[in-house]
Amino acid sequence: MSGLLLKDFYILMKDCRMNVVLALAFSLFGVFNGNPFWVVWPVLMCGLLPGSIMGIEEQSGWMTYADTMPWSRKTVVTAKYVFLLLLVLGVTVLLAVIYTLSGALVKMDMTVSDLLAISLIIGILPACIMLPVNFKVGTVKGRLWYFAAIAVAAGIGGLAGALLIDKGAELPQNVGDFYWLVFVLPVAVLAISWVLAVKFYEKREL
Numbered sequence: 001m002s003g004l005l006l007k008d009f010y011i012l013m014k015d016c017r018m019n020v021v022l023a024l025a026f027s028l029f030g031v032f033n034g035n036p037f038w039v040v041w042p043v044l045m046c047g048l049l050p051g052s053i054m055g056i057e058e059q060s061g062w063m064t065y066a067d068t069m070p071w072s073r074k075t076v077v078t079a080k081y082v083f084l085l086l087l088v089l090g091v092t093v094l095l096a097v098i099y100t101l102s103g104a105l106v107k108m109d110m111t112v113s114d115l116l117a118i119s120l121i122i123g124i125l126p127a128c129i130m131l132p133v134n135f136k137v138g139t140v141k142g143r144l145w146y147f148a149a150i151a152v153a154a155g156i157g158g159l160a161g162a163l164l165i166d167k168g169a170e171l172p173q174n175v176g177d178f179y180w181l182v183f184v185l186p187v188a189v190l191a192i193s194w195v196l197a198v199k200f201y202e203k204r205e206l
Contacts, residue, residue, distance in 0.1 A: 004079035046087040047123035051130045055139040088123035117182040124186040128193035136200035
């Protein structure tokens with residue numbers, strides 16, 4: 001699997017590096033204007049990158065070539081999800097360090113745990129919608145799901161922002177008792193998405 005992860009990293013650096021630059025630019029914009037949405041925007045973009053990489057692989061014919069290699073389709077799917085987690089968690093840790101040192105989290109009345117929770121939701125849930133469809137029908141036919149994933153991220157991100165950041169929002173007094181759900185939900189959805197993606201891809205004819 002390490003070879004598959006390295007392959008994704010090389011594609012990221014060669015063909016998707018502009019996405020990384022734009023993500024960091026938007027994030028810095030959020031630091032200066034105190035807008036939490038732009039701060040976590042890199043997480044959303046990183047969460048969508050595995051789908052973009054799949055599109056590049058399909059265009060090059062790599063997915064057909066992969067069937068001749070000594071790994072199963074389940075391993076190919078698993079590598080994509082592991083790469084997704086590495087991207088989301090890696091950029092979250094980086095953002096947490098930068099924003100803590102710069103005082104941006106304090107400025108926005110956000111804690112590190114708030115940042116982690118929102119990052120997991122915005123980074124993982126949209127990808128969990130998109131990846132099973134991509135593995136089932138391909139990235140071209142599943143393109144509409146790419147935009148649906150962004151819409152879902154925006155909606156969920158707004159809700160998460162109200163629950164975790166907007167202290168003036170009129171929320172039930174016991175909402176804090178369910179804080180753990182924002183960590184458990186993305187993990188549960190990720191597991192379900194992975195199972196579906198494996199089943200879809202194992203039955204797909206290339």
